[in-house]
Amino acid sequence: xxxxxxxxxxxxxxxxxxxxxxxxxxxxxxxxxxxxxxxxxxxxxxxxxxxxxxxxxxxxxxxxxxxxxxxxxxxxxxxxxxxxxxxxxxxxxxxxxxxxxxxxxxxxxxxxxxxxxxxxxxxxxxxxxxxxxxxxxxxxxxxxxxxxxxxxxxxxxxxxxxxxxxxxxxxxxxxxxxxxxxxx
Amino acid sequence: xxxxxxxxxxxxxxxxxxxxxxxxxxxxxxxxxxxxxxxxxxxxxxxxxxxxxxxxxxxxxxxxxxxxxxxxxxxxxxxxxxxxxxxxxxxxxxxxxxxxxxxxxxxxxxxxxxxxxxxxxxxxxxxxxxxxxxxxxxxxxxxxxxxxxxxxxxxxxxxxxxxxxxxxxxx
Numbered sequence: 471x472x473x474x475x476x477x478x479x480x481x482x483x484x485x486x487x488x489x490x491x492x493x494x495x496x497x498x499x500x501x502x503x504x505x506x507x508x509x510x511x512x513x514x515x516x517x518x519x520x521x522x523x524x525x526x527x528x529x530x531x532x533x534x535x536x537x538x539x540x541x542x543x544x545x546x547x548x549x550x551x552x553x554x555x556x557x558x559x560x561x562x563x564x565x566x567x568x569x570x571x572x573x574x575x576x577x578x579x580x581x582x583x584x585x586x587x588x589x590x591x592x593x594x595x596x597x598x599x600x601x602x603x604x605x606x607x608x609x610x611x612x613x614x615x616x617x618x619x620x621x622x623x624x625x626x627x628x629x630x631x632x633x634x635x636x637x638x639x640x641x642x643x644x645x646x647x648x649x650x651x652x653x654x
Numbered sequence: 655x656x657x658x659x660x661x662x663x664x665x666x667x668x669x670x671x672x673x674x675x676x677x678x679x680x681x682x683x684x685x686x687x688x689x690x691x692x693x694x695x696x697x698x699x700x701x702x703x704x705x706x707x708x709x710x711x712x713x714x715x716x717x718x719x720x721x722x723x724x725x726x727x728x729x730x731x732x733x734x735x736x737x738x739x740x741x742x743x744x745x746x747x748x749x750x751x752x753x754x755x756x757x758x759x760x761x762x763x764x765x766x767x768x769x770x771x772x773x774x775x776x777x778x779x780x781x782x783x784x785x786x787x788x789x790x791x792x793x794x795x796x797x798x799x800x801x802x803x804x805x806x807x808x809x810x811x812x813x814x815x816x817x818x819x820x821x822x823x824x825x
Contacts, residue, residue: 476818477809481777481812485762485766487760491689495673496697497673503701506701507702612726640733
């Protein structure tokens with residue numbers, strides 16, 4: 471037997487020793503987590519709506535008390551609409567992704583078919599302040615611990631450029647950072 | 655079929671799927687992260703699957719869906735743990751070996767955990783789960799070509815560490 475064969479055989483044999491370890495079924499724990507996630511998501515949606523309302527009121531008050539208008543904190547017209555980018559590497563899922571900045575705070579996202587990242591995205595929210603946009607894409611999916619990410623955006627000649635300002639979620643960064651082409 | 659009957663059938667199908675796949679997912683993840691983390695990540699992935707079961711159960715391969723969710727989480731966890739380990743080492747805080755132990759705790763396991771996370775995943779999917787390389791590549795979101803190169807590098811590194819020779823051919 472040649473050495474390469476031996477290496478392959480060694481890897482298979484040793485890794486399969488994991489089969490000897492008993493794995494306790496955690497079926498009920500999984501069902502409990504699922505129910506908890508559902509409750510959390512509902513709570514999160516309510517909280518997001520409340521934050522957006524409070525932020526909106528705060529913005530209005532700031533506007534009224536400030537001698538000069540604040541920086542743009544409403545969705546900029548040039549950001550509105552659909553943008554498409556083809557992701558070619560990373561864990562987010564290869565293929566064409568589309569972001570649609572609809573009437574704030576609704577951000578629709580569509581990814582390649584049959585990608586888990588797509589499936590665990592139950593819609594998202596966004597908020598624009600100046601040259602930064604804050605998004606919570608994948609908050610119910612790959613970005614559990616990182617609720618919101620902040621990105622700097624610029625639009626030029628029908629292209630949207632996104633760069634990260636602050637985001638602990640690597641999957642979201644993989645998706646967003648780059649050049650997006652305006653869609654229909 | 656009435657909606658109540660559909661719900662019962664869905665719950666039963668999920669239970670069967672869980673019984674078949676959960677242990678395999680935990681064992682695979684045990685090669686990538688610590689055992690207790692593997693169970694946690696697997697539970698989270700199956701909890702998400704449960705939430706989306708009505709849709710995912712109609713996919714051709716629900717097993718691929720749950721693995722991809724689990725692998726994504728395991729990657730994030732392994733990356734975070736790795737960075738923390740490096741920070742603690744730099745600060746000389748007596749860092750515990752956060753990347754270890756993987757299961758099984760053998761010299762192969764020791765060698766495996768020195769690899770980058772994605773190479774580790776490919777090795778596990780190819781050698782432990784016995785998946786075709788194209789299948790493994792899809793699960794870690796790589797092209798078949800990139801996966802072949804990554805697996806080749808992983809084998810070379812493992813061969814060095816295990817004092818074995820290797821070639822370009824995958825057995």
